[in-house]
Amino acid sequence: MIIAVALLTLTAVLCIGPHLFLEHHTARLLRSLDSADTALQRGDRFAAASAVTAFCQDFEKANRRFPLFFPHEKLDAIEESATLLTLLLSQQDTAHLAEELSRCRYRVDHLRQSERLTLTNIF
Numbered sequence: 001m002i003i004a005v006a007l008l009t010l011t012a013v014l015c016i017g018p019h020l021f022l023e024h025h026t027a028r029l030l031r032s033l034d035s036a037d038t039a040l041q042r043g044d045r046f047a048a049a050s051a052v053t054a055f056c057q058d059f060e061k062a063n064r065r066f067p068l069f070f071p072h073e074k075l076d077a078i079e080e081s082a083t084l085l086t087l088l089l090s091q092q093d094t095a096h097l098a099e100e101l102s103r104c105r106y107r108v109d110h111l112r113q114s115e116r117l118t119l120t121n122i123f
Helices: 002-042 043-061 072-091 094-114
Strands: none
Touching: 002 043, 002 072, 002 094, 043 094, 072 094
């Protein structure tokens, strides 16, 4: 009986842990992207740069564990966007920066939606 309870608890932790990790980190990444987009729309390049830097740092930190749970091709696409965001920011290309922010936001949100623990995603 004790072994069954231990196995059930372990299974619950292994199923719910990655879900909570995904929700926490993608929400944080999306907030950074929203802040960058808002700052860019206001014309505040300094705040946009700060938000993009925060996004890149948060993604780098989360990406240490993301590959354990989520498909690498989705993570690679987000990493490419993060690199391109940094490049566009250094070139002060605000038109393409806004497009890439939107693309990156879609990719993070898609990761969040497609890997969420729901019956639709399970079956």
